Amino acid sequence: MKYLLFSIAALWSLQPQSTQAQFVGAIIQTGIYSPSYTDPSDVKQKVTGKGFLSLGAMYETKFGNSGKIIVPVSLSYSRFGSEQNFGQNKIMTQDANAVSLGGGIKYFMKDDHTILRPFMGLILNYEALINYNYYYDAQQSGNLDWNSNLYAQIQVGLGIETIYTTRLDVYTFFSPGLLNRVDKEVYGIYRDQIVGLGVNILFN
Numbered sequence: 001m002k003y004l005l006f007s008i009a010a011l012w013s014l015q016p017q018s019t020q021a022q023f024v025g026a027i028i029q030t031g032i033y034s035p036s037y038t039d040p041s042d043v044k045q046k047v048t049g050k051g052f053l054s055l056g057a058m059y060e061t062k063f064g065n066s067g068k069i070i071v072p073v074s075l076s077y078s079r080f081g082s083e084q085n086f087g088q089n090k091i092m093t094q095d096a097n098a099v100s101l102g103g104g105i106k107y108f109m110k111d112d113h114t115i116l117r118p119f120m121g122l123i124l125n126y127e128a129l130i131n132y133n134y135y136y137d138a139q140q141s142g143n144l145d146w147n148s149n150l151y152a153q154i155q156v157g158l159g160i161e162t163i164y165t166t167r168l169d170v171y172t173f174f175s176p177g178l179l180n181r182v183d184k185e186v187y188g189i190y191r192d193q194i195v196g197l198g199v200n201i202l203f204n
Contacts, residue, residue, distance in 0.1 A: 021067070023060040023167065023202040031196015033080035039188040047084045052194050054078035060202060067112030072123065074102040080194070094144055096132040100125045108159060121155035125175070145182060151175040155198070165204035173198050
């Protein structure tokens with residue numbers, strides 16, 4: 001968490017006095033949560049990811065006159081999960097809810113006087129789990145021994161400027177998790193990633 005806050009503060013300190021515009025708006029992302037799990041015996045287990053959904057709010061600051069470089073900060077809520085087979089007809093379902101704080105940088109290939117603006121972005125999202133449970137064999141349930149994670153989200157998309165000082169960003173994203181989701185000594189290695197589509201609606 002402290003590394004993400006330091007990165008956001010460092011980017012903010014580079015902001016010139018001539019910054020011209022700020023944007024606020026909403027985010028929606030949907031996709032597939034894809035985990036991989038290797039147990040303490042170094043045996044890879046089959047884990048199937050489920051859907052991912054995230055809703056949130058975003059604040060952006062534009063750098064310079066062209067508006068090609070933008071620094072976004074976001075706060076979002078997400079839901080995701082997975083399923084794991086244990087023998088015949090026995091399935092453990094894992095569901096989680098989290099709040100994420102994100103910050104990074106976006107680069108647009110064209111200036112903000114252009115209607116269609118391709119862009120690339122790199123966003124770091126620190127995820128704090130708030131509710132994470134397992135359900136096993138329709139009778140057992142409890143809290144998962146999961147840890148929070150840090151994701152590096154890579155975005156490629158298209159920004160659409162409108163005459164009403166509104167911008168619509170439509171993009172694909174790939175978010176690999178940078179941390180082990182579980183205690184390595186007890187459970188092994190559980191890594192995850194998210195692939196999906198996102199839409200930002202921003203107002204000047």
